[in-house]
Each structure stands twice: as structure tokens, then as C-alpha cells.
Amino acid sequence: MLVIQADGKGVPIILDQPAKQAVRLGKGQKRGRKKEAVVTTAYTITVMPRTPREVVASFFDLVPQEADTATARRPAPQNKHIWATLDGKDAALDRLAKQVTTRDGPHIQHRVALCDGCEALQTRLSARFPDFTQILDFIHANEYLWDVANTLLGETNEQRLPWMVEHTQQLLAGQASQLIGEFRDRAQASSTNAAQRKQLLKTAGYFERNLPYMDYHVYLANGWPIASGVIEGACRHLVKDRMDITGARWGLKRAEAILKLRSLKISGDLPAYMKFHFQQEAKRNYPGPPIPVVIDEAA
Numbered sequence: 001m002l003v004i005q006a007d008g009k010g011v012p013i014i015l016d017q018p019a020k021q022a023v024r025l026g027k028g029q030k031r032g033r034k035k036e037a038v039v040t041t042a043y044t045i046t047v048m049p050r051t052p053r054e055v056v057a058s059f060f061d062l063v064p065q066e067a068d069t070a071t072a073r074r075p076a077p078q079n080k081h082i083w084a085t086l087d088g089k090d091a092a093l094d095r096l097a098k099q100v101t102t103r104d105g106p107h108i109q110h111r112v113a114l115c116d117g118c119e120a121l122q123t124r125l126s127a128r129f130p131d132f133t134q135i136l137d138f139i140h141a142n143e144y145l146w147d148v149a150n151t152l153l154g155e156t157n158e159q160r161l162p163w164m165v166e167h168t169q170q171l172l173a174g175q176a177s178q179l180i181g182e183f184r185d186r187a188q189a190s191s192t193n194a195a196q197r198k199q200l201l202k203t204a205g206y207f208e209r210n211l212p213y214m215d216y217h218v219y220l221a222n223g224w225p226i227a228s229g230v231i232e233g234a235c236r237h238l239v240k241d242r243m244d245i246t247g248a249r250w251g252l253k254r255a256e257a258i259l260k261l262r263s264l265k266i267s268g269d270l271p272a273y274m275k276f277h278f279q280q281e282a283k284r285n286y287p288g289p290p291i292p293v294v295i296d297e298a299a
Contacts, residue, residue: 001110001224002103003077004042004096004132005231006121009239010034011086011259014249035252037239037259038092041231042099043080047110047223048073052172055220059142060165079103081267082234084259086252089120093128100129112219114228116140117210136213137228142168144203148183151199174217180204238262 013035057063081099085092104111113125113132117140125134145167153160170179186192187200207214219226242262243255250258264270 001045001047001112002042002100002108003045003112003114003225003230004040004100004125004129005114005228006038006040006089006092006096006125007116007228007231007235008036008038008089008118008121009084009235009244011037011239011243011255012249013255014251035086035255037084037086037243037255038089039082039084039231039234039238040092040096041080041082041234042096042103043077043230044103044108045077045225046075048075049223050220052169052217052220055172055226056165056169059168060161062165077230080230081269082238083263083267084234084238086256086259089124093124097128110222110224112224114225114231115213116228117206119209122213133219133224134213135219135224135226136210138172138216138226139228139232141171141207141210141214144206145171147199148203151196152186171214172216172220174215176207176211176214180207180211183207234266238266 011034013033015033083092083095083099085095111129111132113129113134114137115121115125115134116137122134125132145164149160149163149167153163167179170176183200183204187197187204192200216226239259242258243250261270264273
């Protein structure tokens with residue numbers, strides 16, 4: 001199975017003309033500016049069919065021993081290639097398309113694209129990779145369920161976890177449409193306050209917009225991944241842990257160079273690149289044919 005993923009992470013950028021600092025920032029305003037680094041990955045992995053019940057038991061650690069067994073037999077990504085760039089979503093997906101072209105073939109039986117619900121990325125992925133089945137990251141979808149549970153029941157309520165287990169089971173069983181109807185009906189109830197109504201409608205709207213990418217029961221039966229942990233981890237250790245440390249501010253050219261070098265290192269391509277780099281430096285510094293080496297045997 002060939003899997004592709006894409007996501008974005010902000011990099012603090014130096015302003016060409018620093019704006020005058022306000023005495024007090026307004027709502028939503030920030031003193032710095034960030035530019036999105038688009039991170040992409042492509043890898044192959046073996047299919048592993050699961051049931052919604054197995055995923056729920058592992059996700060909520062309901063049966064620790066079974067969860068440990070499932071983790072032990074979970075296949076790992078192979079030949080993982082990761083790339084990050086500040087040149088925009090189209091440039092990032094152009095490079096990802098080249099990776100797909102070199103790795104695709106008759107040996108690939110399934111093609112899957114994972115995304116976190118960003119409409120701009122979803123639209124581009126659908127247009128650029130029409131042969132891939134696009135999946136909404138289950139973890140992001142589940143976070144919206146947690147928001148509803150916290151709003152309706154409170155974070156310390158003993159019924160919160162059973163509520164989450166039940167509704168996550170519904171989500172993974174392909175009942176997202178029923179959840180949308182339940183949340184909209186609950187939002188209209190007279191006993192629902194304004195904050196609860198807002199969160200219920202927000203989650204229902206998010207599920208409704210992403211409904212084409214939420215057939216989790218089908219994906220699990222096919223043995224496909226439903227979570228974008230690979231790209232989430234890449235965003236953290238490739239971009240955030242280096243580019244967004246305290247006090248860091250980057251110029252565009254230097255930030256792009258660092259991202260490329262870190263991408264090469266993480267993908268395991270840095271030694272090959274350095275060999276190529278030294279070859280190009282030699283050609284630039286010493287143009288022309290190689291200088292013959294003469295050895296004086298008498299000396």
C-alpha cells in the first residue's frame with residue numbers, strides 16, 4: 001500500500017519592514033508573523049485489517065493486554081520520504097507527485113492519502129492524486145467528539161469516558177451521519193445552553209463537510225491507516241523542534257535551506273546529497289578536465 005500525507009506548521013519569519021509595535025494587541029493579533037511550512041511524506045506499508053471495536057479498545061486502553069498485542073503486530077512504514085518547504089502547498093505537492101511517480105506501479109495494490117481536514121490541502125490532494133482514497137485523520141475527528149463531551153458533561157464527569165467510547169464506536173462504524181443528526185437535534189433542545197449549542201453545531205458542521213472522507217468502517221476492513229501520526233510527528237521534529245524554538249526568527253532563504261537539510265537527514269538521504277554536493281563544488285572550483293597525477297618513482 002502506498003500512503004501519502006500532508007500538513008502544515010508555522011515558522012517565525014523576520015519581517016522585511018518591522019511594523020510599529022502596538023501598546024496592546026487586539027483579539028487574534030500577534031507580535032510576530034509565521035509562514036506555513038508544508039510537510040509531505042510518502043511511504044509504503046502492509047495492510048492490517050481491524051474492527052472498530054479493536055481500535056476503540058486500543059485507543060482508550062480498555063483491554064491493555066490486547067492493545068499491547070495489537071501494537072506489537074502493527075506494521076511499520078517502509079522507505080519513508082519526508083520533505084518540508086516554505087514555497088507553498090502547490091510546490092510541496094509537486095515534489096510529492098514526483099515521489100509517487102517513482103514509487104507507484106503494479107505492485108501497489110492500495111493508494112491512500114491522509115489529511116487533517118484543511119480544505120485547501122484536501123482540494124489540492126483530490127485534484128493532484130485522483131487515484132488515491134482520501135481519509136480524514138481519525139484523531140482530529142475524535143478531538144471534535146472530546147470537545148462535545150467536555151461541553152455537555154464537563155471534564156471531571158464520570159460519564160465522559162463511557163460517552164466517548166460509545167460515540168467513537170459509532171464514528172468508526174460508519175455512523176457519522178447519525179452523529180451529525182444527534183448533535184443538531186441536541187443543539188435545538190431547550191435544555192441546551194449557548195456554549196453547548198455552539199460546540200454541537202461546530203462539530204456537526206465539521207463532520208458534515210468531511211463526510212466523504214469518514215468511511216472508517218470501510219478503511220479498517222481494507223486494512224488502511226486512519227491516523228496521520230507520521231506527518232504529525234514530522235511537523236513536530238522536523239519543523240517545530242528546530243524552527244520554532246524560543247526567540248527564533250528566520251529569513252526565508254535560510255529557513256528553506258535548513259528545512260531541506262533536515263528533510264534529507266530524516267529521510268536518510270543526507271550522505272548521498274553531501275557526496276553530490278562535494279562533486280558539484282569540485283566542478284565549480286576546478287572547471288575543465290581532471291588534472292593528471294604524475295608519480296616520480298625515482299623519488
